Amino acid sequence: MIKQKKASNLKDLNVIRKMISNHKKYDFMFAGLGTIVIASLTITLLVLFLDLVIDGYPKFNLDFLSNFPSRRAARAGILSAWVGSSLVLLVTFFVAVPLGVASGIYLEEYAKKNWFSDLIEINVSNLAGVPSIIYGLLALGLFVYSFGLGQSILTAGLTLALLMLPIVIVSTREAIRAIPVHIREAAYAVGATKWQVCHNHVIQYAYGGILTGIIIGMARAIGETAPVITIGALTFIAFLPPSPIGLEPPFINFDWLDAGFSVLPIQMFNWISRPQHAFHVNAAATGAIIIILTLLMNGLAIKLRYNIRKKIKW
Amino acid sequence: MGSENNLIISSRLAKNYKRNLIERMIEFGLLCSGIVAIFITLAIIYVLVSEAIPFFQHVSMKDFLTDTVWTPNYSIKHYGILPLISGTLTTTGIALIVAVPLGTITAIYLSEFASHKVREIIKPILELLVGVPTVVFGYFALMLVTPMLQKIYPDLTTFNMLGPGIVMGIMIVPYIASVAEDSMRAVPMAIREGAYAMGATRFQTAIKVVTPAAISGIVAAYILAISRAVGETMIVAIAAGQQPNFTFNPVESAATITSYIVSVALGDLEHGGIGYQSIFAAGLTLLIMTLLINILGHMVRKKYAERY
Numbered sequence: 001m002i003k004q005k006k007a008s009n010l011k012d013l014n015v016i017r018k019m020i021s022n023h024k025k026y027d028f029m030f031a032g033l034g035t036i037v038i039a040s041l042t043i044t045l046l047v048l049f050l051d052l053v054i055d056g057y058p059k060f061n062l063d064f065l066s067n068f069p070s071r072r073a074a075r076a077g078i079l080s081a082w083v084g085s086s087l088v089l090l091v092t093f094f095v096a097v098p099l100g101v102a103s104g105i106y107l108e109e110y111a112k113k114n115w116f117s118d119l120i121e122i123n124v125s126n127l128a129g130v131p132s133i134i135y136g137l138l139a140l141g142l143f144v145y146s147f148g149l150g151q152s153i154l155t156a157g158l159t160l161a162l163l164m165l166p167i168v169i170v171s172t173r174e175a176i177r178a179i180p181v182h183i184r185e186a187a188y189a190v191g192a193t194k195w196q197v198c199h200n201h202v203i204q205y206a207y208g209g210i211l212t213g214i215i216i217g218m219a220r221a222i223g224e225t226a227p228v229i230t231i232g233a234l235t236f237i238a239f240l241p242p243s244p245i246g247l248e249p250p251f252i253n254f255d256w257l258d259a260g261f262s263v264l265p266i267q268m269f270n271w272i273s274r275p276q277h278a279f280h281v282n283a284a285a286t287g288a289i290i291i292i293l294t295l296l297m298n299g300l301a302i303k304l305r306y307n308i309r310k311k312i313k314w
Numbered sequence: 315m316g317s318e319n320n321l322i323i324s325s326r327l328a329k330n331y332k333r334n335l336i337e338r339m340i341e342f343g344l345l346c347s348g349i350v351a352i353f354i355t356l357a358i359i360y361v362l363v364s365e366a367i368p369f370f371q372h373v374s375m376k377d378f379l380t381d382t383v384w385t386p387n388y389s390i391k392h393y394g395i396l397p398l399i400s401g402t403l404t405t406t407g408i409a410l411i412v413a414v415p416l417g418t419i420t421a422i423y424l425s426e427f428a429s430h431k432v433r434e435i436i437k438p439i440l441e442l443l444v445g446v447p448t449v450v451f452g453y454f455a456l457m458l459v460t461p462m463l464q465k466i467y468p469d470l471t472t473f474n475m476l477g478p479g480i481v482m483g484i485m486i487v488p489y490i491a492s493v494a495e496d497s498m499r500a501v502p503m504a505i506r507e508g509a510y511a512m513g514a515t516r517f518q519t520a521i522k523v524v525t526p527a528a529i530s531g532i533v534a535a536y537i538l539a540i541s542r543a544v545g546e547t548m549i550v551a552i553a554a555g556q557q558p559n560f561t562f563n564p565v566e567s568a569a570t571i572t573s574y575i576v577s578v579a580l581g582d583l584e585h586g587g588i589g590y591q592s593i594f595a596a597g598l599t600l601l602i603m604t605l606l607i608n609i610l611g612h613m614v615r616k617k618y619a620e621r622y
Contacts, residue, residue, distance in 0.1 A: 026517040034423025037416055038436055044484055045443050048454050055457070102347035110344055123351040129538075129608055130601070131545025133572050134358060136579070137597040141361035145585055162354055169351070193333060195340045216445070223447020226547035226572065230579045230593075265449040265548075272453055272552055280457065287450045298445035302438045 049291060056285030064285060068238040069267065073278030076271075078286055080237045084153065084261035085222060087241060091157020091257070092164060092221050097214055099161075100168025101203075104210075107169070108176040109198055128166035135162050136230025144231055151232045153241060154257040159227050164217035171213020175206035208308040212301045219297035223290055225265040237262040264290050362601060365594035369393075372588055378595070384558040384574070386592050393592060395599055397560040401568035402603075405479045405550055406543040408564055412483025413539055417490025418532065424491065425498035426520040440488040448485070452552030455481035460553060473555030473567035482549050486539040493538055497531020498524055530618035537611035541604045547572035571600045 067077025103120075111117035139159035149155045179202055187197040203210075241259030264286055271283035370378070373393040381394025420440075424433055460477035464470045501524050509519040525532065547570075555567030556577040569577065575593045584590055 020515075023515045023518065027515050030517050030520070031423070031427050034419055034427055037419045038423065041416070041420070041443065041484070041487060042439055045439065045446070047458070048446065048450065051454065051458055052450065099347050099350055102344050103350060106344035106348040110341055111348065117348075120348050120351055123355045126608070127351060127354060129541055129604065130358065131541075131547070131572065131604060133545065133547045133575055134362075134597055134601055137575065137594060138354075138358050138361050140579075141365055141594065142357055165351070165354070193337050195337050219445055220447075223445075223449065225447070225449045226551075226576060229576050232579055265447060268453070269449055269548070269552065272449075272456065283453060284457075287453050290447055291450050294445050294447060295442055298442055299438075302441055 049288075049295075052284045052288040052291060056281060056283075056288045058281055059285035060288075064282075069262070069270075070238075073274075073276060073282055076279075076282055078264065078267055078282075078289070080240060081262045081264045081267035081286070082289075083240055084237070085263040087153050087256055088156045088160065088228075088261065088263055089218060089221060091154060092160040093214075093218065095158060095161035096164040096168055096217065100165050100213075100217075101172050101210060103165075104169045104172025104176065105198055105202070108173050109194070109202060124166055124169050127162075128170065132163055132224060133226040133230055135159055136227030138162070139227060139231045150258065151260060152258045153261045155231055156228050156261065156263065157257075159231060160221040160224055163224060163227065164221050167217040167220065168210075168213050171216070172206065172210050175209025175213070176202055178209065179205050208304060212305045212308075215297050215301040215304070219294045219301070222297075223265055223294050225269055228263055228266055229269070358601070362594050362598040365591055366598045368586075369588065369591035369595040372591070373595075382560040384569075386578075386589055391588075393595075394560075395571075395596065397558040398569055398571045398574050398596060399599075400560050400562055401475065401550070401554070401558070402544055402570040402572070402600075404475050404562050404564055404568065405482060405546075405554065405570055406540060408476060408479025409482035409486060409543040409546075410536070410539065412480050413486045413490055413543075414536060416483070417487045417535070417539070418494060420487065420491040421494035421498060421532070421535075422520050422525065425495045426516065426524060437492075440491055443485075444488045444492075446485070448546065448548040449552070451481050451485050452478070452549045455549055455553035467565070470565055471555075471567055473553065473557075474565050475550075475554050475568055476564040478549045478553040479564060481553070482543055482546055485546070485549070486542050489542055490535045490539050493535035494528070494532045497528040497534070500531070501527045530615050533614045533618065534611050537607055537614065541607045541611075544603055544607065545572065545600065547576055551576040571596050571603075 064077045066079055067075060068079050070076040139155055143149045143155040143158055183201055184197050187201050237260055241256040268283050268286040271279040378393055378395055381392050382396050383392035383394050384397045385392045424436060455478045459481055463477055505527060506519055509523040550570045551573035556569050556573050557567055559566055559568040574596055578589055578593045
């Protein structure tokens, strides 16, 4: 009788052990699957990068940076494109950053919790989800034709600023929200006004987080193509806009805002669309430059955020 | 003595007045920046609607929604949005077939299986993948993925929806992974510990306990992915061909709503012409589609939201 029970116990134990080891197999299998998926994503990113670098390698020289686009692929370069990109981003920066930071501060520090601040909030999160090409259509209807700004650097800069705005607002708000209330209370206690609290404390401590958002937004603006095409900027540009800095007084002029332009991703798109292989080499080289810029900027932003998270202990 | 005190007080009051004035001005300035977001939304709606109205005076709503031919550049003009929608839905569908499994597996792995160290390495890589410009992905689709697919399936044309769809899928994996992972990490540890205490394995806990608890966030991630894919422009404009084609066959070339807008913008735009107006009608359709998707996402999140 006892013997029998022992045997059945042993049998049960074996069944249970078998069941556990069976289920454990799934653990291993899923861990393996996850590793494979993540490895393949990483490899994709690497392949993407190496493919561009290898294809574009013949064009990695200074001539490529100092030549205008040309009908002959061998002589074509990206001078007008990188100058255009820099100027457009300059406009974008000076529009999106003050607006975005100010509206982030307003929403976090000033706005009372009511239907109006809810409305702004809903709008910001909606704008982040609007496809970029819609901003292109907005710019085409509003900036190009209604405001009569034409297909200029100013138009492109404003368009990209609209795209970048939600990113800056959201990152500003997140950075501000991380600051504990007692910092503000301490400042108020010694008689600071609201703006003094914001300016001397809140912005100072949120600085890193805001900067992270700005860098990510700028990185996106560099690679953004569709809205800039939509405003009608795909043209053959073999000249530079007037220089923003002059040798004679008043030293700074704003004629360049009205100039026609090209930007790096549009130049790349233009070359991809050509049937000849030689142009594809140019496209790859341009793509490599764009991707290096965006990866560097995003990498910097990630590093920055990591440092902030490590350094600040409230 | 008294008059001296009065002087101090009045100078303080003047200072206070100045201080308050500056405060008010700054608050007003900040408020104005906050309102910009509302203005942008209103401007988008205004521009799209006001340019689309003349288009709909020319083309009836019934033709627009039911005609299966979109040929604004031919002599016999047809303006049926269906071919553009079929292209959009097909590429989005392919992208989702790629991105949903990959993104979900990545999210579950990162949240439930990976060690802290692995997560600290993988998450930045995913963020870098998000940062890759779409024009580069388009090059990738046309020059690398489509030729590779042609080796498996030799009849594939240079421009097709399969290649760009797959690349778009790879592009949206990080979106799904990061949103879904966030919602899985928000599931309280006590729930997992409960499952472990009952003898569940890691896999059982992840699939049967954590995933259902985080389902609202996971579905929200899918919906975010759909709206990204629907609005994606450059990949399809480069690699799918720009020929409107009423088909759901992924090996054929087609145009999406977005790539049609790009192809018109590439040509000479006659301001106020029907071609010019048609891109606003297409844009309005796109906006309404993404809006509906976003509302759906909001509803799903509300319905399945778990309260801990």
